[in-house]
Structures are given as C-alpha cells and as structure tokens.
Amino acid sequence: xxxxxxxxxxxxxxxxxxxxxxxxxxxxxxxxxxxxxxxxxxxxxxxxxxxxxxxxxxxxxxxxxxxxxxxxxxxxxxxxxxxxxxxxxxxxxxxxxxxxxxxxxxxxxxxxxxxxxxxxxxxxxxxxxxxxxxxxxxxxxxxxxxxxxxxxxxxxxxxxxxxxxxxxxxxxxxxxxxxxxxxxxxxxxxxxxxxxxxxxxxxxxxxxxxxxxxxxxxxxxxxxxxxxxxxxxxxxxxxxxxxxxxxx
Numbered sequence: 576x577x578x579x580x581x582x583x584x585x586x587x588x589x590x591x592x593x594x595x596x597x598x599x600x601x602x603x604x605x606x607x608x609x610x611x612x613x614x615x616x617x618x619x620x621x622x623x624x625x626x627x628x629x630x631x632x633x634x635x636x637x638x639x640x641x642x643x644x645x646x647x648x649x650x651x652x653x654x655x656x657x658x659x660x661x662x663x664x665x666x667x668x669x670x671x672x673x674x675x676x677x678x679x680x681x682x683x684x685x686x687x688x689x690x691x692x693x694x695x696x697x698x699x700x701x702x703x704x705x706x707x708x709x710x711x712x713x714x715x716x717x718x719x720x721x722x723x724x725x726x727x728x729x730x731x732x733x734x735x736x737x738x739x740x741x742x743x744x745x746x747x748x749x750x751x752x753x754x755x756x757x758x759x760x761x762x763x764x765x766x767x768x769x770x771x772x773x774x775x776x777x778x779x780x781x782x783x784x785x786x787x788x789x790x791x792x793x794x795x796x797x798x799x800x801x802x803x804x805x806x807x808x809x810x811x812x813x814x815x816x817x818x819x820x821x822x823x
Contacts, residue, residue: 582762610645
C-alpha cells in the first residue's frame with residue numbers, strides 16, 4: 576500500500592488543495608490526516624483572507640481514509656482528550672473562563688483563546704470532530720502502523736511541550752508496541768521535512784529525501800500550513816518500506 580500522510584493544516588485551504596493535487600498525481604492508495612485541521616493562530620499565520628476551516632474539513636472528509644484529532648480540533652469541538660495525559664482535565668474545563676483555565680493549568684497545556692480565531696464550523700462539523708479518534712492502527716500484510724497527532728502521553732498534543740531528545744519517545748514507542756505496531760507516524764512538530772526518533776536518537780531529513788524506517792521508529796511528518804519552504808507531506812510505501820518527503 577502507498578499512503579500519503581498529511582498533518583497540521585490549520586485552516587490553510589490554499590495549501591491543502593495544492594497538496595491534494597500533488598498527491599493525486601503520485602498514485603497513492605490512501606490519504607491519512609494526522610489532525611489539526613483547524614487552529615488559525617494570528618501571530619503565526621499570514622493567510623487570514625483565505626483561511627477556511629469548514630472547507631478544509633470537507634476536503635479531508637472526502638479524501639482521507641483515516642482522520643485523527645489534533646489538539647486544535649479537540650479545542651474546536653470542546654472535547655476533553657480521552658487518552659490519559661499528565662494533566663488531568665476537569666469535566667467542566669470548557670465551562671470555565673480563560674482566567675480560570677489559565678490558573679488551573681499553570682502553563683501545562685495550550686490555551687487558545689488569546690491568539691486563535693474561531694474556526695466558524697457548522698454544527699455538523701463539530702459533531703464530526705467529536706467522533707475523531709486520538710489514535711488509529713493500520714494493519715497491512717507487511718507491518719502494523721500506529722497513527723496519532725503527537726506522541727504518548729501527549730497523543731493529541733494538548734500539552735504545550737515539544738521534544739528534542741530521542742529518549743523522550745520511549746513512552747510512545749512502548750505504547751505503540753503495546754498496540755502491536757512496528758512503526759508510528761505523527762505530526763504536530765512542524766518540522767520542514769521528517770523529524771524522527773530511531774534507536775533513542777533524533778534523525779532529521781529534509782524535503783525530497785528518502786528514508787527506510789526501522790522497527791520502532793517514530794516519524795513526525797511536515798505541516799501543510801507554514802512558511803514557503805516548510806510546507807509538505809510524506810509518502811509511505813509499506814511494500815518497499817520507503818518514506819519520501821514532498822514539498823508543496
């Protein structure tokens with residue numbers, strides 16, 4: 576099977592369409608979306624006039640066989656993560672005002688209200704977002720693939736921490752092997768290329784590079800949204816065990 580894997584769209588309808596057009600020419604069997612369809616942050620993105628979360632969600636639903644919830648999608652749906660994180664969300668989390676959540680979380684999780692615009696979803700959009708899983712397993716004849724937005728115990732990326740050391744993937748690798756998976760894909764990191772953990776070390780691969788993953792590798796894919804040189808997606812061929820990065 577030949578999979579196209581996209582992540583971190585952040586309402587960027589222009590680049591999503593460009594990515595899908597490229598993917599359609601690459602003879603892929605399936606397209607996978609690893610979350611953050613929504614989430615337009617005013618300080619970070621410059622496409623205010625073209626942003627369209629509703630249209631992005633429509634295209635993802637039409638084109639993707641697997642869709643994972645990212646942290647911005649959970650926020651838009653006002654959904655508390657179902658997979659346990661190191662921060663315990665109270666059931667009344669979305670009933671609290673910003674200051675209450677800020678005081679309770681003490682900087683441990685993302686709070687979006689101060690710089691993120693409303694995605695302007697419909698009621699049906701919100702209902703659909705609430706059905707999205709926080710991880711998914713694809714079983715092929717070659718290997719089992721673990722999919723999430725970020726890494727365990729922060730699978731959906733709600734905690735405001737990133738990673739810089741290969742050992743920080745150890746819990747995620749254990750979690751994916753508990754699901755009987757050999758490799759994992761995630762997003763959230765917004766790296767211009769592949770950012771992956773292999774044998775307790777971080778490996779970085781720029782666009783147009785190729786990589787053969789090893790057992791227990793965890794691969795973070797590039798974002799759809801972002802600056803001109805940082806946007807892209809990856810292709811994974813499970814038969815040849817080859818990953819290729821593609822710039823939008």
